[in-house]
Amino acid sequence: MDAQRLKDSFAHVARQGDAVALFFYSDLFVRNPQLxxxxxxxxxxxxxxxxxxxxxxxxxxxxxxxxVPFLQQLGRDHRKFGIVAEHYPAVGASLLATLKYFCGTAWxxxxxxxxxxxxxxxxxVMLEAANEDALRSPAWWNAQVIGVERRRFDIxxxxxxxxxxxxxxxxxxxxxxxxxxxxxxxxxSMANAPRADHTIDFHVRLVDGGPVxxxxxxxxxxxxxxxxxxxxxxxxxxxxxxxxxLLVAGSTGLAPLKAILEQLARRPSPPRTHLFFGARTHExxxxxxxxxxxxxxxxxxxxxxxxxxxxxGTLPGLxxxxxxxxxxxxxxxxxxxxxxxxxxxxYVCGPPVMVARTNERLVQLGVNRDRxxxxxxxxxxx
Amino acid sequence: MNSPHxxxxxxxxxxxxxxxxxxxxxxxxxxxxxxxxxxxxxxxATMGESRLTPAELQSVTFPRAPLGRRGYDEERVRSFLxxxxxxxxxxxxxxxxxxxxxxxxxxxxxxxxxxxxxxxEAHFQAxxxxxxxxxxxxxxxxxxxxxTRELAQEARQYREAIxxxxxxxxxxxxxxxxxxxxxxxxxxxxxAPPPQHVPxxxxxxxxxxxxxxxxxxxxxxxxxxEVYRTHLRSYLESLLRxxxxxxxxxxxxxxxxxxxxPRPR
Numbered sequence: 001m002d003a004q005r006l007k008d009s010f011a012h013v014a015r016q017g018d019a020v021a022l023f024f025y026s027d028l029f030v031r032n033p034q035l036x037x038x039x040x041x042x043x044x045x046x047x048x049x050x051x052x053x054x055x056x057x058x059x060x061x062x063x064x065x066x067x068v069p070f071l072q073q074l075g076r077d078h079r080k081f082g083i084v085a086e087h088y089p090a091v092g093a094s095l096l097a098t099l100k101y102f103c104g105t106a107w108x109x110x111x112x113x114x115x116x117x118x119x120x121x122x123x124x125v126m127l128e129a130a131n132e133d134a135l136r137s138p139a140w141w142n143a144q145v146i147g148v149e150r151r152r153f154d155i156x157x158x159x160x161x162x163x164x165x166x167x168x169x170x171x172x173x174x175x176x177x178x179x180x181x182x183x184x185x186x187x188x189s190m191a192n193a194p195r196a197d198h199t200i201d202f203h204v205r206l207v208d209g210g211p212v213x214x215x216x217x218x219x220x221x222x223x224x225x226x227x228x229x230x231x232x233x234x235x236x237x238x239x240x241x242x243x244x245x246l247l248v249a250g251s252t253g254l255a256p257l258k259a260i261l262e263q264l265a266r267r268p269s270p271p272r273t274h275l276f277f278g279a280r281t282h283e284x285x286x287x288x289x290x291x292x293x294x295x296x297x298x299x300x301x302x303x304x305x306x307x308x309x310x311x312x313g314t315l316p317g318l319x320x321x322x323x324x325x326x327x328x329x330x331x332x333x334x335x336x337x338x339x340x341x342x343x344x345x346x347y348v349c350g351p352p353v354m355v356a357r358t359n360e361r362l363v364q365l366g367v368n369r370d371r372x373x374x375x376x377x378x379x380x381x382x
Numbered sequence: 383m384n385s386p387h388x389x390x391x392x393x394x395x396x397x398x399x400x401x402x403x404x405x406x407x408x409x410x411x412x413x414x415x416x417x418x419x420x421x422x423x424x425x426x427a428t429m430g431e432s433r434l435t436p437a438e439l440q441s442v443t444f445p446r447a448p449l450g451r452r453g454y455d456e457e458r459v460r461s462f463l464x465x466x467x468x469x470x471x472x473x474x475x476x477x478x479x480x481x482x483x484x485x486x487x488x489x490x491x492x493x494x495x496x497x498x499x500x501x502x503e504a505h506f507q508a509x510x511x512x513x514x515x516x517x518x519x520x521x522x523x524x525x526x527x528x529x530t531r532e533l534a535q536e537a538r539q540y541r542e543a544i545x546x547x548x549x550x551x552x553x554x555x556x557x558x559x560x561x562x563x564x565x566x567x568x569x570x571x572x573x574a575p576p577p578q579h580v581p582x583x584x585x586x587x588x589x590x591x592x593x594x595x596x597x598x599x600x601x602x603x604x605x606x607x608e609v610y611r612t613h614l615r616s617y618l619e620s621l622l623r624x625x626x627x628x629x630x631x632x633x634x635x636x637x638x639x640x641x642x643x644p645r646p647r
Binding site: 023025043044153211 | 524
């Protein structure tokens with residue numbers, strides 16, 4: 001297998017962009033009409049994902065130590081879509097047909113052999129990881145909604161109970177599919193440390209135009225069913241660290257950090273912890289009341305709410321959320337004002353811009369990049 | 383008649399020539415002297431429409447030759463043979479026509495797979511058609527999502543406008559209420575003579591300035607609570623209207639979710 005030849009031919013093919021993935025899926029569905037049902041009606045996002053994944057694989061094709069874990073994860077992730085062993089050869093055949101089509105005269109037996117070998121390897125690694133995973137956990141968890149609490153017109157807190165225990169680390173997230181939007185999976189973080197009764201909380205914010213988040217916030221009811229994928233994510237607590245903790249949450253980015261907070265609270269001697277919770281308006285601080293109670297109970301926790309688009313202190317007449325007075329400013333500014341975080345481990349979650357700016361500010365303040373763990377959401381929660 | 387594909391006009395034309403076997407003179411049919419068709423002979427009664435069948439052939443009988451001659455009636459035998467000959471010719475010509483038809487169809491079939499569109503090209507055609515259909519579907523989905531997004535954004539702006547309107551309205555109302563309440567209380571305190579009928583003796587025993595102070599408080603609180611209740615009601619109502627508006631637009635914008643459960647596998 002000639003890695004460079006693979007890369008060159010893929011670079012040539014990839015220049016033709018969306019047409020490549022469009023051809024691939026059409027070829028796949030013409031040959032295997034029964035597979036069409038596994039995908040959503042709109043395929044543009046799907047095609048971007050495919051091109052992204054292929055690009056990533058080809059880029060690392062001569063770097064197996066990096067490629068293999070990526071493929072293993074990909075294989076495990078695909079279980080929730082109902083992908084099984086027999087689907088792999090069909091995908092391989094269409095992939096080769098697509099490459100051949102777009103390579104044109106550059107296609108020859110050697111290239112075909114290279115690609116065939118590469119795909120054989122890729123599917124073998126993915127499938128092995130999937131099979132191994134199948135020994136330990138189901139392809140997905142069926143869950144039932146047992147609580148829906150609308151904290152704001154566009155923010156809901158959901159409580160669900162899976163039909164079997166779903167082990168995860170605080171800070172991780174799972175892909176969620178609702179019966180009203182089949183085959184649309186969106187990622188949400190568990191907002192609590194694992195409980196004895198296995199119930200899980202999610203904080204969902206309605207994304208304008210988002211097909212899934214709209215349904216989850218607006219029309220989900222107790223008794224409705226969801227499907228959950230396997231837990232993923234690296235925004236998890238560094239258990240070995242003796243340092244103090246800084247948590248910075250923008251809007252529903254609070255969810256994973258609240259789970260981490262609960263995890264800290266279970267320690268015999270929790271580290272000194274600051275939680276910054278920011279939103280545009282006071283109303284956006286949807287969980288402030290509960291956080292304030294926590295902060296009063298836990299002496300090692302300091303809670304700092306912040307609002308950027310409203311003057312400080314003006315709580316809307318009917319919404320006296322907690323006792324804490326919100327600071328005015330964006331999270332990076334407010335965090336920056338509050339002093340030195342050099343000796344802290346920082347965990348940041350929220351909208352992409354907020355996360356990027358907070359990260360930059362922390363680095364400016366001298367925090368080591370290795371000690372900042374962060375996660376963004378946007379498209380993943382539509 | 384049995385087969386609509388029978389290409390030969392012969393069969394029908396011959397037989398529909400008006401019952402050849404009757405009229406051409408060579409086959410005269412049943413002897414007029416012997417009207418009993420089943421007795422003297424049993425030539426195919428098929429006359430015309432249907433085909434000569436093996437069973438009919440088996441059951442053929444010929445009348446004896448006229449008195450003084452041996453064997454069958456020569457005339458009848460000859461005419462029967464002619465009839466058979468015509469039938470056979472008919473069958474052969476039909477068979478040839480069918481063979482031609484088969485050959486033609488075969489040719490057309492092989493043209494599809496070799497001369498016309500090769501299978502690979504047909505596959506690409508299918509892929510292209512599916513791709514186009516998919517792109518159309520993607521467009522529709524994107525349009526629907528954009529529409530929903532715009533609608534939601536508008537509703538959000540609308541909601542914020544209503545809320546900030548209500549808020550400033552409420553602040554104005556409150557200020558006004560405060561001002562009026564204290565004005566009313568001031569005048570009441572200044573003008574009101576000490577009440578004549580006091581149910582309880584206690585208040586009257588209070589010093590005048592304290593009692594006036596209390597009355598002023600009561601008047602103030604009454605007015606304030608009334609104004610506040612009114613304000614609260616209108617505030618809540620506008621909030622509710624807003625929520626209704628939001629829900630309606632959301633519901634209209636979203637397709638009613640497919641109720642189909644996810645396939646188990």
